[in-house]
Amino acid sequence: MAAAPTAPPTMRAVQYDAYGGGAAGLKHVEVPVPSPNKNELLLKLEAAAINPVDWKLQQGLLRPLLPRKFPFIPGTDVAGVVVAVGSCVTGFQAGDHVVAMLNSLYGGGLAEYAVASESLTIKRPPEISAAEGAGLPVAAGTALQALRAIGAKFDGTGKPLNVLITAASGGVGLYAVQLARLAGLHITATCGARNMQLVRSLGADEVLDYRTPEGASLKSPSGKKYDYVVHCAVGISWSTFEPVLSESGKVIDLTPNFAAILKSTLHRVTFARKQLVPLLLSPNKADLEFLVGLLRNGKMKSLIDSSFPLSNVMKAWEKSIEGHATGKIIVEM
Numbered sequence: 001m002a003a004a005p006t007a008p009p010t011m012r013a014v015q016y017d018a019y020g021g022g023a024a025g026l027k028h029v030e031v032p033v034p035s036p037n038k039n040e041l042l043l044k045l046e047a048a049a050i051n052p053v054d055w056k057l058q059q060g061l062l063r064p065l066l067p068r069k070f071p072f073i074p075g076t077d078v079a080g081v082v083v084a085v086g087s088c089v090t091g092f093q094a095g096d097h098v099v100a101m102l103n104s105l106y107g108g109g110l111a112e113y114a115v116a117s118e119s120l121t122i123k124r125p126p127e128i129s130a131a132e133g134a135g136l137p138v139a140a141g142t143a144l145q146a147l148r149a150i151g152a153k154f155d156g157t158g159k160p161l162n163v164l165i166t167a168a169s170g171g172v173g174l175y176a177v178q179l180a181r182l183a184g185l186h187i188t189a190t191c192g193a194r195n196m197q198l199v200r201s202l203g204a205d206e207v208l209d210y211r212t213p214e215g216a217s218l219k220s221p222s223g224k225k226y227d228y229v230v231h232c233a234v235g236i237s238w239s240t241f242e243p244v245l246s247e248s249g250k251v252i253d254l255t256p257n258f259a260a261i262l263k264s265t266l267h268r269v270t271f272a273r274k275q276l277v278p279l280l281l282s283p284n285k286a287d288l289e290f291l292v293g294l295l296r297n298g299k300m301k302s303l304i305d306s307s308f309p310l311s312n313v314m315k316a317w318e319k320s321i322e323g324h325a326t327g328k329i330i331v332e333m
């Protein structure tokens, strides 16, 4: 067995020290390696995934709540090797390969080392690469929770619902399509023309090119109305969804803006049959275990759009902001 790595006093990291600035606002720095608290693990990182929320926080999405303070090392979704464990950690030891979701308040993923809570860390089996594991926490976790919210059962024992998945080629969408297929749902998906074949191959029954008038209307080619929409795109109004929903169809909105929150509140208080329902990821270890299990058993894949070394993280950041990734954007340490 390879010896567990030991940590040096300082590490390379990428941070920003103010809101705004995009990729140019990121700085390469040398900072002290963090120390784990009693329930935490110190990880030598192998890979981190970038999620849109990482650069949206930099843009000020949750200003002034997040980031808690500057400078801030972004990134929550990581895979690495345990270097040291806090005094109360019981389930891990130095040398374990893991996948973790770091605390969103503190970030820390774009660095050579990071501390992760034991409660959001799981072991990574050798069949799963660091990049494949790092892709999971936010993107697959959100896809899983959105599908659970509509009653999907991943052993195929649930109802055969009609679902629409928007932005099915993105980080969240590609996991959502695969999970919906496992649940035996009838899937209509939207994506760009270049990804239609991929999305079909992962389980979509019908695929719409979102840049065509038919795609923009969201109408299923077979005329089916949707029981649920897993909405991963932005900028689609309720008036587009409303006519394509079944009588009590719901849109699970993963990208709710202020207007969507008002609309969903109105739907709730008026007991509307068709509803817009915002959903935010609630990270938990059981879901991460479940998702790693699906990768290990070959029931789901992490599709990697591109990988960048930490030294070229600006390119990864720009690529995520551009919004045209097919699957996950990974930074390798």
Ligand SMILES: NC(=O)c1ccc[n+]([C@@H]2O[C@H](COP(=O)([O-])OP(=O)(O)OC[C@H]3O[C@@H](n4cnc5c(N)ncnc54)[C@H](OP(=O)(O)O)[C@@H]3O)[C@@H](O)[C@H]2O)c1
Pocket (backbone or CB within 6 Å): 051, 052, 053, 138, 139, 142, 166, 167, 168, 169, 170, 171, 172, 173, 190, 191, 192, 193, 195, 210, 232, 233, 234, 253, 254, 255, 279, 280, 281, 320, 323, 324, 325, 326, 327
């Ligand atoms: N609620 C939550 O807790 C939560 C959690 C995770 C993510 N999110 C949000 O969910 C959204 C999706 O995240 P992600 O990681 O999947 O993003 P992503 O990977 O950046 O998505 C990029 C993909 O979306 C496609 N796309 C863009 N606009 C589209 C449209 N109108 N119709 C169909 N496809 C479209 C693009 O296709 P082309 O390249 O062909 O344009 C590209 O393949 C983000 O806004 C993110 O912030 C929310």
